[in-house]
Amino acid sequence: xxxVEGLYYSESHEWVKVDGxxxxxxxxxxxxxxxxDIVYVDMPEVDxxxxxxxEFGAVESVKAASDLIxxxxxxxxxxxxxxxxxxxxLNQDPYENWIIKVQMSDPGEVDRLMNAxxxxxxxxxx
Amino acid sequence: MKYYDxxxxxxxxxxxxGFSLPENTWTQSLDALPDSLKRGQRAALPEVSELDxxxxxxxxxxxxxxxxxxxYPLGSCTMKYNPKINDEIAAMAGFQGIHxxxxxxxxxxxxxxxxxxxxxxxxxxxxxxxxxxxxAGAHGELTGLMIMRQYHLQxxxxxxxxxxxxxxxxxxxxxxxxxxxxQVVEVKSTPQGTIDVEDLRPLLDDSxxxxxxxxxxxxxxxxxxxxxxxxxxxGCGGLLYYDGANMNPLVGVARPEDMGFDxxxxxxxxxxxxxxxxGGPGAGPVGVAAHLIEYLPNPKVVRxxxxxxxxxxxxxxxxxxxxxxxxxxxxxxxxxYILRLGRQHVKMVGPLATLNANYIKEELKDCFKLPxxxxxxxxxxxxxxxxxSTGITTLDVAKRLLDxxxxxxxxxFPLLFHQAIMIEPTETESKETLDGFIAVMRxxxxxxxxxxxxxxxxxxxxxxxxxxxxxxxxxPVLTFADLTVS
Numbered sequence: 001x002x003x004v005e006g007l008y009y010s011e012s013h014e015w016v017k018v019d020g021x022x023x024x025x026x027x028x029x030x031x032x033x034x035x036x037d038i039v040y041v042d043m044p045e046v047d048x049x050x051x052x053x054x055e056f057g058a059v060e061s062v063k064a065a066s067d068l069i070x071x072x073x074x075x076x077x078x079x080x081x082x083x084x085x086x087x088x089x090l091n092q093d094p095y096e097n098w099i100i101k102v103q104m105s106d107p108g109e110v111d112r113l114m115n116a117x118x119x120x121x122x123x124x125x126x
Numbered sequence: 127m128k129y130y131d132x133x134x135x136x137x138x139x140x141x142x143x144g145f146s147l148p149e150n151t152w153t154q155s156l157d158a159l160p161d162s163l164k165r166g167q168r169a170a171l172p173e174v175s176e177l178d179x180x181x182x183x184x185x186x187x188x189x190x191x192x193x194x195x196x197x198y199p200l201g202s203c204t205m206k207y208n209p210k211i212n213d214e215i216a217a218m219a220g221f222q223g224i225h226x227x228x229x230x231x232x233x234x235x236x237x238x239x240x241x242x243x244x245x246x247x248x249x250x251x252x253x254x255x256x257x258x259x260x261x262a263g264a265h266g267e268l269t270g271l272m273i274m275r276q277y278h279l280q281x282x283x284x285x286x287x288x289x290x291x292x293x294x295x296x297x298x299x300x301x302x303x304x305x306x307x308x309q310v311v312e313v314k315s316t317p318q319g320t321i322d323v324e325d326l327r328p329l330l331d332d333s334x335x336x337x338x339x340x341x342x343x344x345x346x347x348x349x350x351x352x353x354x355x356x357x358x359x360x361g362c363g364g365l366l367y368y369d370g371a372n373m374n375p376l377v378g379v380a381r382p383e384d385m386g387f388d389x390x391x392x393x394x395x396x397x398x399x400x401x402x403x404x405g406g407p408g409a410g411p412v413g414v415a416a417h418l419i420e421y422l423p424n425p426k427v428v429r430x431x432x433x434x435x436x437x438x439x440x441x442x443x444x445x446x447x448x449x450x451x452x453x454x455x456x457x458x459x460x461x462x463y464i465l466r467l468g469r470q471h472v473k474m475v476g477p478l479a480t481l482n483a484n485y486i487k488e489e490l491k492d493c494f495k496l497p498x499x500x501x502x503x504x505x506x507x508x509x510x511x512x513x514x515s516t517g518i519t520t521l522d523v524a525k526r527l528l529d530x531x532x533x534x535x536x537x538x539f540p541l542l543f544h545q546a547i548m549i550e551p552t553e554t555e556s557k558e559t560l561d562g563f564i565a566v567m568r569x570x571x572x573x574x575x576x577x578x579x580x581x582x583x584x585x586x587x588x589x590x591x592x593x594x595x596x597x598x599x600x601x602p603v604l605t606f607a608d609l610t611v612s
Binding site for chain 1: 538539541544595596599600
């Protein structure tokens, strides 16, 4: 399982890359492997509000549908429109292919998340 | 098996027909009809002979796999044998030829059966009264939640907007709650697979409408803390909803009402041997404890003191959830099933279903990973092969089972494990059938080590090989028109 240094990770297998006050959010390699071939990504719309630890969308694979849980609170500034036609990008490279970008209302929220090392240890127990 | 994938439209030959209609004695010209009622063009109907039709459907039915053709250990679905006497009785002219708008005095017999089935289901579950009107399990869930909501609203208790659902629940539970306008709150399971009471406790307050539970749960484990859970939920003013998907092992052994449940639905197509979804309409009767009877949906069948039956309604009911009295043909089959077993044999359903599941589990647990090694009820869950070093997945095992003539179990559910295989044999299978299945599962575990490629490319002996599920999900071909375009 691949992790990327410098990202923040949630227990529900989303990653966050912090760029100033903007959070770039995606799902981890562990998540895409567990899901199998992803066939659909349900994303919010730009300007939607998201709340930390609450659902902001869903990913569907041939096996199951899973909620996407937002690691941070804020306003959606951008969604990755490429995923609308090519959801399989999340399987190909889950760290390169982000899902949404969020203008954070409380950048301190990322401090509750795990770093790459802690997340790898967390996944090992799953 | 002979491969056959024709659509009847492909057999059509212009002018061919297998019927002859009597001479048209209708004297009025079609010109008298207003244009809005006339077809613009001929209906696209297949033109085929009687023999074309017979061969077409016989060939199609040969491609099918059902309980009548082989073992179908589909966890959480209770694919038990559907005795043919059910169909014979439901097909009797007196039951089949009735119309829901007939005067009530001309359908006293079927109303009596409706009432007697209500009483039989009440006796089996301990509930006080049932509505048999819902058309399916999920429809029953919605009905039950509407009753729950109505109970709170009628008491003026309008703050209760949340319903608690365990993380092991069937997907329909949160879906039904959402349709009913309730917010879903998840409660976690313990490592032993049952509801974590300590995780539940802090969720309970005056915003909770109730909890939805399946007992035994989707891991086939009995919720041993149920009495304490009932006390806690009732203590905060909520109600307990019982999802009857897993009622089979409890039939004749334990009653949900005694555990503290206020509302439940039953899947007649699971526990009471009526055909499943794809094979015909379903039925999801909802039973309630005595204090909720007035909220059962309309219309209701009422037995009068003189023995006559009437169809009635009341104002406090949780609305009307079906046009009439449910799928009567399905109710009839469940009624026949219960009468055929009788009070004495109904009691054997649960214990034998439980015995069969435990037998398979114990015979296979050295080859497959058993995450919770406990006595199960009617079903259990493996978490893939015990030895996963070759990378063989649950999907590969399920596909390979098809080569050996068995229907695959439920896979990748519940979501608590990554490689879940959920097996439910039901009480209607013989020891020989179970032994045959066990032998094949052991053989597949062996093949996974010796010849994993054989499994990765399975199935090999079915009419179609492994399907491209990803493309099927992304670019589904759903109609004849789609097919002819592509």
